Amino acid sequence: MDKFMEAAIEEANKGLKEGGIPIGSVLVHNNQIIGRGHNKRIQKGSVVLHGEMDALESAGRQPATVYRECVLYTTLSPCPMCTGAILLYQIPKVIVGENITFKGQEDLLREKGVEVDVLQESECVDLMKSFIKASPGLWNEDIGEID
Amino acid sequence: MDKFMEAAIEEANKGLKEGGIPIGSVLVHNNQIIGRGHNKRIQKGSVVLHGEMDALESAGRQPATVYRECVLYTTLSPCPMCTGAILLYQIPKVIVGENITFKGQEDLLREKGVEVDVLQESECVDLMKSFIKASPGLWNEDIGEID
Numbered sequence: 001m002d003k004f005m006e007a008a009i010e011e012a013n014k015g016l017k018e019g020g021i022p023i024g025s026v027l028v029h030n031n032q033i034i035g036r037g038h039n040k041r042i043q044k045g046s047v048v049l050h051g052e053m054d055a056l057e058s059a060g061r062q063p064a065t066v067y068r069e070c071v072l073y074t075t076l077s078p079c080p081m082c083t084g085a086i087l088l089y090q091i092p093k094v095i096v097g098e099n100i101t102f103k104g105q106e107d108l109l110r111e112k113g114v115e116v117d118v119l120q121e122s123e124c125v126d127l128m129k130s131f132i133k134a135s136p137g138l139w140n141e142d143i144g145e146i147d
Numbered sequence: 148m149d150k151f152m153e154a155a156i157e158e159a160n161k162g163l164k165e166g167g168i169p170i171g172s173v174l175v176h177n178n179q180i181i182g183r184g185h186n187k188r189i190q191k192g193s194v195v196l197h198g199e200m201d202a203l204e205s206a207g208r209q210p211a212t213v214y215r216e217c218v219l220y221t222t223l224s225p226c227p228m229c230t231g232a233i234l235l236y237q238i239p240k241v242i243v244g245e246n247i248t249f250k251g252q253e254d255l256l257r258e259k260g261v262e263v264d265v266l267q268e269s270e271c272v273d274l275m276k277s278f279i280k281a282s283p284g285l286w287n288e289d290i291g292e293i294d
Contacts, residue, residue: 041208045207045208046204047203047204047206047207047208047209047236048195048196048200048203048204048232049195053195056194056195057193057194057195059194060192060194061188061192061194061288062194063288063293063294064287064288064291064292064293064294065293067291068293079231079235080231080232080234080235081228081231081232081234081235082231083231084226084227084228084229084230084231084232084234084252085195085227085228085231087227087228087231088226088227088228088290088291089194089291090291105231140211141208141210141211143235144211144214144235144236144237145211146210146211146212146215147210147211
């Protein structure tokens with residue numbers, strides 16, 4: 001498997017072990033991970049730290065030129081908020097673990113010129129399927145849906 | 148002036164006094180402020196805590212039904228990331244202080260059924276004009292533009 005998607009899955013598994021929502025992400029620049037993170041809704045009571053946002057936050061303040069050379073890896077298709085963050089920072093490429101359990105704003109990303117590759121990794125699908133089955137209320141909360 | 152926009156401007160001024168980017172926001176539910184915040188890029192080294200995001204974060208974990216009855220006040224037109232957060236949580240109404248110094252994704256919000264009112268408050272315009280003039284580099288960083 002792609003080593004960066006492996007790192008994103010590691011993050012998702014970290015989240016799961018913490019009792020959190022198992023979605024992970026890494027931000028890659030020049031073939032190096034510069035930010036990594038996972039969903040922190042449960043752990044920090046955060047409504048903004050989805051996996052992708054946590055990875056961006058952990059990378060710290062980067063020049064605009066750096067974001068424009070980055071690839072963002074995420075285990076799950078990005079929701080509207082994370083999509084917006086990708087567009088704000090003009091990240092040109094997003095690698096998605098899977099979009100079977102949730103399909104985010106991939107169309108908007110592509111429309112704005114972002115390259116989006118979906119790997120459909122069974123490990124990512126299994127993580128989300130198990131989580132959603134065990135904790136449907138938490139999952140609905142995370143994507144703004146009424147439980 | 149609208150008392151909730153006044154509260155958002157108070158937040159923007161708090162940010163300015165802290166040496167930060169002067170954009171503030173409040174989240175209002177049933178005519179009560181349930182979250183308030185301001186841009187924390189400088190103060191926390193945060194790349195995700197724009198004013199609107201900080202207000203959402205300060206409101207904590209709310210049920211989906213609450214967000215859908217909220218009004219979000221922000222001193223400045225919402226960038227793509229904050230627009231995405233508004234869409235994720237299906238906040239139906241956004242009151243914008245001004246969109247002269249920066250125009251965000253108001254069209255996308257309206258297209259998705261969000262009511263967007265722009266007040267063009269001179270106090271909001273003045274805050275941003277002074278800040279952008281004094282710190283163009285920080286401002287460009289905040290909106291992902293190359294300095």
